[in-house]
Amino acid sequence: MSLEGKKLGFIGTGKMGSALIKGICNAGLFSPSNVYASDLYEPSLDELKQNVGINVSTDNIDTVNNSDIIVLAIKPQIIKKVIAGIKDDIDSDKLVISIAAGVKIADIESEFNDGTRVIRVMPNIAATVAEAASAITQGSNASKEDAEDALEIFGAVGSAIQVTENLMDAVTGLSGSGPAYIFPVIEAMADGAVYEGLDRKSALVLAAQTILGAAKMALETETHPGELKDMVTSPAGTTIRGIKVLEEYGIRSAFMQAVIESSKRSKELGK
Ligand SMILES: NC(=O)C1=CN([C@@H]2O[C@H](COP(=O)(O)OP(=O)(O)OC[C@H]3O[C@@H](n4cnc5c(N)ncnc54)[C@H](O)[C@@H]3O)[C@@H](O)[C@H]2O)C=CC1
Numbered sequence: 078m079s080l081e082g083k084k085l086g087f088i089g090t091g092k093m094g095s096a097l098i099k100g101i102c103n104a105g106l107f108s109p110s111n112v113y114a115s116d117l118y119e120p121s122l123d124e125l126k127q128n129v130g131i132n133v134s135t136d137n138i139d140t141v142n143n144s145d146i147i148v149l150a151i152k153p154q155i156i157k158k159v160i161a162g163i164k165d166d167i168d169s170d171k172l173v174i175s176i177a178a179g180v181k182i183a184d185i186e187s188e189f190n191d192g193t194r195v196i197r198v199m200p201n202i203a204a205t206v207a208e209a210a211s212a213i214t215q216g217s218n219a220s221k222e223d224a225e226d227a228l229e230i231f232g233a234v235g236s237a238i239q240v241t242e243n244l245m246d247a248v249t250g251l252s253g254s255g256p257a258y259i260f261p262v263i264e265a266m267a268d269g270a271v272y273e274g275l276d277r278k279s280a281l282v283l284a285a286q287t288i289l290g291a292a293k294m295a296l297e298t299e300t301h302p303g304e305l306k307d308m309v310t311s312p313a314g315t316t317i318r319g320i321k322v323l324e325e326y327g328i329r330s331a332f333m334q335a336v337i338e339s340s341k342r343s344k345e346l347g348k
């Protein structure tokens with residue numbers, strides 16, 4: 078196993094860095110003693126040290142020096158500044174993984190010293206519960222083994238595929254941002270049932286489980302979603318009344334447009 082004996086570092090332990098650290102440690106892919114993380118915000122480091130047992134520091138150089146693979150989990154807007162602070166401690170033995178939305182591999186590589194191995198990944202927040210959908214793409218100095226390592230890391234917290242870099246903005250608009258499109262759907266569906274008299278707790282459980290079940294069917298039956306929808310929709314039944322309302326509100330167009338706009342923003346962040 079190519080990850081054997083390797084140490085994993087995270088620069089940035091905000092929402093996504095923490096989600097990945099928790100998911101990866103829970104999956105048992107790395108023991109917490111082989112995981113290092115740094116951030117400027119000490120409470121998030123303390124939480125990870127206490128609850129997960131990883132090594133933490135407020136100095137990014139500690140993360141770099143202790144790790145073979147370094148995940149940059151900081152905002153796209155500060156990635157250049159953060160790289161400037163670590164680049165001279167990164168040699169060709171280390172692999173850098175950026176999860177920053179929009180930021181192109183060539184722009185990351187140009188901030189590092191020549192020859193730095195870089196992989197770009199777009200994960201999502203469901204890494205915390207080992208259900209992330211991630212796509213990876215390989216930089217010009219990264220090897221096939223580096224891509225395999227990245228697929229193994231992100232595959233341990235969900236499913237991970239490899240794409241060409243020109244598709245990373247589409248992935249960002251779809252699965253990177255996607256959980257945030259679905260959480261309000263869960264809340265809104267539950268609201269409908271609360272309106273009809275169901276208690277909030279039961280409504281949220283049923284709404285979330287309904288989305289989980291529908292997603293699992295789409296993945297496991299490999300049946301077209303239209304056909305799955307037809308399986309639920311009885312002639313003159315209840316479902317078609319609900320579907321008519323969703324169509325009247327332009328639900329398909331709304332979701333399509335959300336993915337397109339988010340992808341556009343990802344492209345903007347890369348400029
Ligand atoms: N939140 C999400 O669902 C997803 C986020 N991403 C990407 O992940 C990256 C991080 O996003 P979030 O975790 O949401 O942001 P966040 O704001 O929650 O976390 C960023 C962390 O970086 C820390 N930080 C700031 N300056 C630093 C420095 N100089 N050195 C070390 N740490 C520093 C902050 O204190 C903060 O804890 C972004 O590039 C984003 O595009 C990618 C996929 C999904």
Ligand SMILES: O=C(O)[C@@H]1CCC=N1
Nearest residue numbers: 177178249253254255
């Ligand atoms: O909203 C964002 O910019 C980040 C990237 C994908 C999900 N969250």
